[in-house]
Amino acid sequence: MANRLLFILLLFLVADVYFYQAIAMLTQISLIRVLYWFPDVLLITGITLAISARRLGRSAQNMMSWLITGMLLAFVPKLFASPILLAEDVFRLFRGFPPRNIYISEATVAVAGIIFLIFLFGLTRGKHFYRIRRETLYFPDLPEAFDGFTITQLSDIHSGSLRDRKGVKKGIELANAQNSDLLLFTGDLVNNMASEMDPWISDFAKLKAPYGKYAVLGNHDYGDYIRWTSSLAKHENLRRLKEIHAELGFNLLLNQSVTLRKQGQSIALIGVENWGKGGFHQYGDLEKALKGVADDSFKILLSHDPSHWDEVTVDHNQHIHLTLAGHTHGLQFGIELFGFKWSPIQYFYRQWAGLYTKDGRYLYVNRGFGYHGLNGRVGVWPEITVLTLKRNEGTIATA
Template structure:
C-alpha cells in the first residue's frame, strides 16, 4: 500500500507541475480540466488493472499492457515538461535572490514564467508523447525485413546461397490485430527461405495464448524445415500456478502446440541439415540467461551428436549466453541466432549513422550482427511486443540471412 501512495503522490506532483506550463500557454479552463481528467483516468485505469483487475497478479495481460502504455505516455510528457520548468524556476529563484541581495529589493519576488519557454517545453514533450501513442497504434506492427549476407571460409559448398529466415519473441498473448499478423506471416513466406528458425518466447505466460494463432502460424513454409527453441517466457515462470503439475502441463502443452504448428523443437539437441554429401549442424539450446533468468540451456548436451569440425549454427534465445558461454567454448559456433532483448522496443536507428536504445546499458549485444573471435551472432529485434504495447524506432523484425562461401581470390 505504501508504494502505491508514494507512486500516486509522485504522479500527482509531476502532473501539477506540468499543469503550470499549460496555464502559462493558454487561458482556457477547458484545456486544464481536459488534461487533469485524462491524467486521472489513466492513473485510475492503471491502478485498477494492477490491483483489483481480473489479471491483477504477475501475469502481464493485454489490458494491463495498455494501462501501462498509456501511463508511460503521460509520465514521459510530464517529466520532460517538468525538466524544462524546473530549469526555468531555478533561474527565476537565483535571479530573485540576486536582486534581493544586490539590487535593493526588500522582498523576494519571482519574475513571471516566460510563455515561450513553456511552449518550447510542451512542444518538445509532445514529440515522445506522440511517438509513444504512434508506437501503440501502428509501430508495433511495422514489420521490417532485414537482409544480411554472411561469408564463411569453411561453409560447405552445397550450402553456398543457403537462406535462413529468423523470427524471435512472438509473444502471441499480446496480439490484437489478426490482419497484421497474417500480413507478417505472408511476408515471411514471401522470402522463400530454405529454413525458418524461431528463437524462443512464443507466448507471454501460458500456452493457451497461442491457440487462436496456431492455424495462422502453421501456414509458415520453408523448403528444408522449420525449427524452434524455448525462451524464458515459454516456461510459465511468471505465473502464480496453483500446483506444480499445472505449470508442467502448460509447458508440455506448448511443446505439443509448437509441433502442431510444424516446428521441430530443439531441447538441448541438434539436427543435421544435408544437401548431397554436405551438411551443416543446427544446434538448439533451452533458455540460458544472465541476471536471474532461467539457465536450462546445456550447450555440451546439445552438441553431443555433432563433430567439432562441423559448420555449426546455434539457436540460443538470450544473447548473454553467447557472450558468457558460447564464444569461449571449445567448439567453434560459426553463427548464433538470438532474440530476447526486443531492442527494448524503443530507440533510434538510422542505418549507417545511428543505432541506439537504452537496452544497450544492459546487453552488450542487443540488435543486429556482431562478431567476436571469428564467430557471429544475430540478435533479432523481435516479432511481437511485451510490456509497453508498442514500438518506437525499433521495429518488429524478420531476419533473412544468406550464407555465402567466401571467395579465395
C-alpha cells in the same frame, strides 16, 4: 536491474514536474492545472496495485501491460520536450531568471504533442509495422554447398498479446515472401499459457522453408510468470506447448542438435532451452546440445536470450559460428535512424538488437515479431530477419 528501473521512473517523474512549468505558463485555470496531475495519480496507483498482484494471473499482467503503455504515453513526450525548457533556463540563469517566454512554452507543448502522436502511431499501427532486416555474413570455413544459403529468423511471437488477425497475416506473408532456405524461430511463442496459441495455429502453420522449420523455447514458454493450480497443470501446459510446435511444423530443439545436409555437405544446427542471467531460469545446456557435434563442423546455435552468448557461447571451447537470439524486443521503444541505434534496453543488455561480433563469432538479436508489456512498438519495429551465409575471407557486409 531494480535500481535502474527506479532511476527511469524517477527520471520520468522529474520530467513531468519540469514540464508542468510550461503548462503553468500557458494557463491560469486551476482546473486544468489540477487535471494535469490526474493521469499521474491513476498510473502510479494502478502500477502499485498491479505489481502487488502480478503473479496472480493473466488479468493482472494485462493490466500492467496497459499501465506501462499509459505511462509511456503520459511521460515520454514530456521527457523529450523538457530539454527545450532546460535550454531556456540556461539563458535565464545569466539574466537573473526573468519570467519564462510564452512562445518557448508553446513550442515545448507542441513538441510534446508531436511525440505523443508518434507514440500513438506506434501503439496502433506500429504493432504490425514489420521491417525486413537483411544481413550477409561471411565465413571462410562455410561448406561450399551452403554458399548463398538463406535463413529467415523470427522471434518472440507472444501470441497471447496478438489481436489483429489481418496484421499478423501480413507478417506471416512477408516472412514467406523471403523464400529463404531455412526458417528459425528463437522462442517465446506465448506469454504464459499454451492455449494462447490455439487461435493462431492455422496461420503460423503456413510458414514454410524447403530445409525445414526449427525452434527453441523462450523464457515465457515455460509458464513461470503466473500462478498455477498445481505443478501438474504447469507441466501439462508445457507438454501442450511442445505439441503445438509440432502442429506448426516446427522441429523443437531441446538442448540438442540436428544436421542439415546439402549436396553431400553439412552444417550443424543446435538449439538450447532458455538460459538467461539476472534472475532468469537457466534451463539451457550447451554441453548436452553439442554432444555428437564434431569440433570442425560449421555451427549455428539457437538460444533465446542473448546474455547466453555473452556469458557462455562466445568463450566456449567449440567454435560456434553464428548464434541467433531474441528476447529483448529492443524494449519495443527506441530510436533507429541512419545507423544510430538507442533504446533504454541497452542499459540492461549489451547485445539487444541486430548484429554483433567477437573473435570471429557472430550473434544476431531479432527485435521480435510480436509484442508484450507495451501494447505496441515505437521506433523499434517488429522484425523479420533474413540472413545470407557466404563463403569468403572478407568481413561482414550489411545489405
